[in-house]
Amino acid sequence: MEDQWLADYEAAQQTANETLQLIQERNLQFPEGGPEASRITATCRRKLGTLGGLLDGLRTSLEGPQLAGLTENERNRRRDLVAALRSRREQMLASLKREAPRAARDTLLAGSGSSGGLAAAGAGGRETDATAELGNRGLLSMQQQVMQQQDDALESLERTVVGTKHIALQINEEAELHNRLLDELDEGVEGTSSRLAAAQRRLKLVMRRSGSCKTMVLLFLVAVVLVVVAVIGFKIAVHL
Template identity: 40%
Template sequence: MRIVAKFGSSPPASGPESQRHSSSIRRKITILGTRIDSLQSLLSKLPGKQPLTEKEMNRRKETLSNLRSKVNQMASKLNMSNFANRDRLLGPEIKAADAMSRTTGLDNYGIVGLQRQIMKEQDDGLEKLEETVISTKHIALAVNEELDLHTRLIDNLDQHVDVTDSRLQV
């Protein structure tokens, strides 16, 4: 039995389910940030409506500040994991000096073998990139379908408004 001690200790999941979870987390972090903004706005209007002691006002401001900090940390952690996913997908960036050092001491056959190995790595990377592009395509098609539905609904609503307007004119 394995117990995961910390968030992010388990191996990263991949695929559509992982993308849904990641999207859901982003959305919830955004909603949380918006709600904190609303609370800060309400807090600034509060002294006029309900008198608070300065100590209580400072405590509430500090609590909101701490919440904002935690939301920013979560958002940055999520963005950092995206960079890690990019590196996992595309591989770490290889500098020209590193590429040159790989060829030192190799004869012609060794260089050809190294070239084949690099081409194989690039092919693997391209296959992963293709999977990502196909996944993005499916997401774009789903968004397009959703937009078409919304456009039809808005057109239908527009027609109903026109009919109602003409009835009101009569």
């Protein structure tokens, strides 16, 4: 059982060393924070949680009957080992908490930068003179103002688009009405053309017929004249 306690302690110590290495790596490679730094921070918190459970188990084992064969000096030495490891854990937790405001600030700045540059924060979430004077609450308020401005701008754009849509619909209705009128005008022109052609055909027929009548009238008049001449000649011959 003693060997198992030492094995558990070695595992806890290894976890603490790995966590410390991760924190140092994060601070060296990602001093300005960012997504990768946040990922490492989350991993460190999980490892520290595991470490806390291991330390609780080690402490409980020292106070239980499982290690009754240990001398008091050895038991105290192991208590000191657990306490030292717990102290390291608390220091690493404190280190992560000290970095949290900076990470949160970087996140807020990134959010302001990604919102179209309407806020005083610089593009890409860089610190500016305006944001340097603000705390995290001020940055959050600035970001909310930017988001509200964007919402107002989008609502105004929506109203403009809706108004433009109504105008376009009215123009479309007017165009359809004009097209119908043009279609009706085309039909009227076609009908008029047909009626005009028919009238022209009738006029030509009447003119042809009128020409035949004139010829007959002339022949009739000639015949009448001949008859009159014949009658007159006959009367003259009788008187002679």
